[in-house]
Amino acid sequence: MLLAVDAGNTNVVFSIFDGETLRAKWRASSDSKRTADEYAVWLTQLMTLEDLRPADVTEAIIANVVPAAAYHLTALCESFFQAKPMVIGDPQVDLGIQVRMDRPENVGADRLVNAVAAHHSYGGPLIAIDFGTATTFDIIGPDGAYEGGVIAPSAQHSSEALYRAAAQLPRVKIERPEHVIGKDTVPGMKSGIYWGYVGLIEGLVARIREEYGQPMKVIATGGLAPIYAEATSVIEAVDQDLTLRGLCLIHAANAGA
Template identity: 45%
Template sequence: MLLAIDVGNTNTVVGVFSGEKLLNFFRIASNEKLTCDECGILAQQLLEGIDISPREIDGVCLSSVVPALTQAYEEMSRKYFSVEPLTVSASSALGIKIVYDNPEQVGADRLADAVAAYDLYGGPVIVVDFGTATTFDYISASGEYVGGAIAPGVETSSADLFKRAAQLFKVRLEPPGRVVGRNTTDSLKSGIIYGTVGQVEGIIKRMRRELGADNVKVIATGGFSPLVAKLTSIIEEVNLTLTLEGLRIIHARANR
């Protein structure tokens, strides 16, 4: 079985695969102070909770944008599972060509998203990942990772707004009944949620025009993807486990 671990700045998602089948996945907070042993104990507890013995894990694939946790999870893999982890980078066997100016600057999560999107949906395709940052990644019809855009995430930007504006307050991030808010709570919800929808539609339309790719598919992933997808027709499909699927595919290619 494969343990796929996607370490983000805010959350870490852990998935367990048996072959191509995702058996289960878990979302936990990313804490860069976690030690190797804490990661190992947590992973074992998650596995035992779904009746899987740690001894059944024979592969670990890791994408991480938090260097301190990269090291902790790599050490955990060796100590608790006796497995040499595959840590995704631009030099991994991805099955797609990276034509970014500096391939090493592309986040491992973006690479995993790109690999999964091209493998599962073909190209051209745009992946929108709603995380700490909202990322837009374009993969061509021939399987080239061209690049994209990085914007502040929904929670990241709204948290900064609440922090800096003395008379505003934190609200539940959900769409209000109307765009024109009749009170401060609904006005904030409208600006944050419909502002995100407008950002997504605007960036994708500009990418399509710039690349001459009107037929490009748009796949969304990340925590806010279901909410945003309901409010726009530009997103064709939501795949909440896209990054984990990318890790599975990359691991399989490395072990052929």
């Protein structure tokens, strides 16, 4: 079985694939100081709840955007699962797509993995929106090439910035408010955060399509994807396992090669 690890700035997602079947996945908060031993204690206990053993894992692959966590995640795979991991970004790992950027080495590993999975499942050209630590809009060409993107602050961080900057404004939950026009402070904040980001999504998608000059599908992934997808028709599909499936596809292609 394959251990696929998606390490982001906010969360680390561990998943187990049996062939192309996603058997289980677990999420932990990102902490670059967390050691391989600490990960192992947590992960192996969760595996037992799914009737999985460390010995079941024979291969591993990692997409990581937190450089300080790289050593511990690699050590986890090698020490506790006896599997030398493929690492997205290593020269010997072929993504199978072109990266048409001025500096391809600066593109986040998760964004490239998303491009692989999105093109495999939905074709192209398309826009893949990832509601993660940042809200990213990634452009995938008809041939699967990564052609660029847009990076915006996440709704969570915008909400937190508003709370920290204004003494009389509270923290609010990101959710669809009953009305656009708020009749009090909290409803007004919720409306601005929610409908403001709906406007950001629709506006950026429209401008990307206009500049690209072709019809483009739009898919979304990440924690807030379902919340925002229900409010706008521009998002045509929500795929919460996009990155994990991309890791599985890349591993299969490289293992076969």
